[in-house]
Amino acid sequence: MYNYLSGGFLAYLNRDLLLGIRNKSDLIKPLIFFLLVSALVPLAIAPEADRLAQLAPGIIWIFAVLATLLSVERLFSDDLQDGSLEQMLISPNLLILPILGKITAHWLMIGLPLALLSPVIGVWLSLPSVAFVPMMLSLAIGTAVLSLIGAVGAALTLPRQGGVLLALLVMPLYMPVLIFGSATIQSAVDGLTWTAPLAILAAFLAIAIALCPLAINVSLRLAKNG
Amino acid sequence: MNLNLQWTWFHRLGSPRWFYQKTQRWLPWLCLIMLSLLVVGLVWGLAFAPPDAKQGNSFRIIYLHVPASVVALAGYYLMAISGAVGLIWRIKLSYMLMRSAAPIGAALTFIALVTGAIWGKPTWGAYWVWDARITSMLILLFLYLGVMALRHAYSSNEAADKASAILGLVGMVNVPIIYKSVDWWQTLHQPATIKFTGAPSMHPDMFMPLVVMIVGFYTFYAVTLILFTRIEILRREYRASWVKQLVENNSAEK
Numbered sequence: 001m002y003n004y005l006s007g008g009f010l011a012y013l014n015r016d017l018l019l020g021i022r023n024k025s026d027l028i029k030p031l032i033f034f035l036l037v038s039a040l041v042p043l044a045i046a047p048e049a050d051r052l053a054q055l056a057p058g059i060i061w062i063f064a065v066l067a068t069l070l071s072v073e074r075l076f077s078d079d080l081q082d083g084s085l086e087q088m089l090i091s092p093n094l095l096i097l098p099i100l101g102k103i104t105a106h107w108l109m110i111g112l113p114l115a116l117l118s119p120v121i122g123v124w125l126s127l128p129s130v131a132f133v134p135m136m137l138s139l140a141i142g143t144a145v146l147s148l149i150g151a152v153g154a155a156l157t158l159p160r161q162g163g164v165l166l167a168l169l170v171m172p173l174y175m176p177v178l179i180f181g182s183a184t185i186q187s188a189v190d191g192l193t194w195t196a197p198l199a200i201l202a203a204f205l206a207i208a209i210a211l212c213p214l215a216i217n218v219s220l221r222l223a224k225n226g
Numbered sequence: 227m228n229l230n231l232q233w234t235w236f237h238r239l240g241s242p243r244w245f246y247q248k249t250q251r252w253l254p255w256l257c258l259i260m261l262s263l264l265v266v267g268l269v270w271g272l273a274f275a276p277p278d279a280k281q282g283n284s285f286r287i288i289y290l291h292v293p294a295s296v297v298a299l300a301g302y303y304l305m306a307i308s309g310a311v312g313l314i315w316r317i318k319l320s321y322m323l324m325r326s327a328a329p330i331g332a333a334l335t336f337i338a339l340v341t342g343a344i345w346g347k348p349t350w351g352a353y354w355v356w357d358a359r360i361t362s363m364l365i366l367l368f369l370y371l372g373v374m375a376l377r378h379a380y381s382s383n384e385a386a387d388k389a390s391a392i393l394g395l396v397g398m399v400n401v402p403i404i405y406k407s408v409d410w411w412q413t414l415h416q417p418a419t420i421k422f423t424g425a426p427s428m429h430p431d432m433f434m435p436l437v438v439m440i441v442g443f444y445t446f447y448a449v450t451l452i453l454f455t456r457i458e459i460l461r462r463e464y465r466a467s468w469v470k471q472l473v474e475n476n477s478a479e480k
Binding site: 152156157159160165168169171172173175176179180183204207211215218219222223225 | 365368369371372375376378379380381382385388389392393395396397399400403404407408410411
């Protein structure tokens with residue numbers, strides 16, 4: 001039997017993944033950005049391994065935040081332009097599952113590839129190899145939180161299509177994720193227990209999954225009318 | 227039936243007209259209280275309170291810095307809660323309060339940051355350090371600016387009000403999280419330079435003027451909020467008959 005609830009989730013997940021795969025340049029842009037700016041760091045600062053390794057945890061996380069911010073803007077605006085957002089909003093129900101489906105697709109296309117790509121940047125910035133697994137885990141969990149919070153900002157700024165306003169709204173809210181994300185990598189480098197900050201990141205994810213779709217649901221309905 | 231009776235006061239409170247007329251009578255008294263508190267607090271704090279043992283006279287900026295910070299933070303909660311009240315009970319007045327609270331709060335946060343920087347130079351040796359409180363205040367400023375800027379994204383007042391209210395609520399969930407995470411981050415980095423030189427327990431001679439100033443700033447906040455909201459009421463309710471009559475009476479007097 002067709003399950004109505006998981007159907008809403010899976011339908012939007014499939015649809016957005018399919019759109020992403022067919023439009024590869026949008027998919028690759030944030031990843032290229034992530035790689036390119038990381039390659040600039042040694043040139044701008046110094047090619048010394050010690051100094052780079054010291055800066056690496058923070059730099060990797062800052063670039064991950066910027067790469068997510070670049071891509072999250074398009075999360076709803078394309079749907080608004082081609083009219084499919086109105087189709088979604090016709091439903092009188094809470095749209096939590098379709099929204100979560102869209103955000104999951106975004107994370108699968110941006111956050112997860114960033115996490116998988118991060119060891120390359122770790123090598124470039126001479127990050128100690130003990131920190132690679134914590135880095136990938138913290139990026140995988142953290143970018144999911146960034147996608148959820150970013151989606152709230154994208155939904156709120158939908159009439160203006162994101163831009164600087166989106167960055168202004170979302171950046172302050174990204175601060176805790178940035179802190180605990182880079183703390184996870186830093187703790188691993190220093191030989192401390194890196195699971196503690198990672199657990200806090202996972203707690204943020206749990207809160208964000210529960211609350212962000214509610215806020216997005218209300219703001220999407222507003223954006224359609226406003 | 228009974229429930230309806232109990233809630234009429236609440237809805238009367240939400241009427242812009244009622245607010246406009248009541249505050250007209252409150253304002254002179256509030257202004258009087260505000261002026262006397264601020265004058266007494268400033269003269270007491272700046273001229274009569276004893277100088278600090280370590281910081282000398284430079285600590286006196288506390289009488290501006292602390293009240294501004296306290297009211298800026300409380301103002302964020304006032305803004306977010308009035309936004310929530312607007313969302314839940316659909317009361318126009320609370321949206322107007324929310325909209326008026328944002329620029330006032332942003333200005334107070336800015337004052338707190340600037341006075342903090344000026345105070346920081348003689349005591350910490352730097353205008354800016356990434357202390358937990360300073361960082362949170364900076365983020366609070368961004369949150370206020372975000373609420374102010376979001377308005378311009380919407381063409382209708384109604385949608386803009388609701389969007390700002392949602393953003394305010396999202397920020398309210400985040401303010402404690404941001405504060406705790408910055409605090410945690412700061413203890414992880416263990417900066418050596420940051421210490422509050424003033425003892426946590428202040429001498430009553432110094433503390434009493436501070437209390438007067440904090441209460442004074444709260445009344446100042448109330449007065450500015452009322453004035454901003456009154457303008458907002460007139461701006462939004464310009465079609466209402468009582469506003470038209472008000473304008474006619476005013477021009478007749480002149």
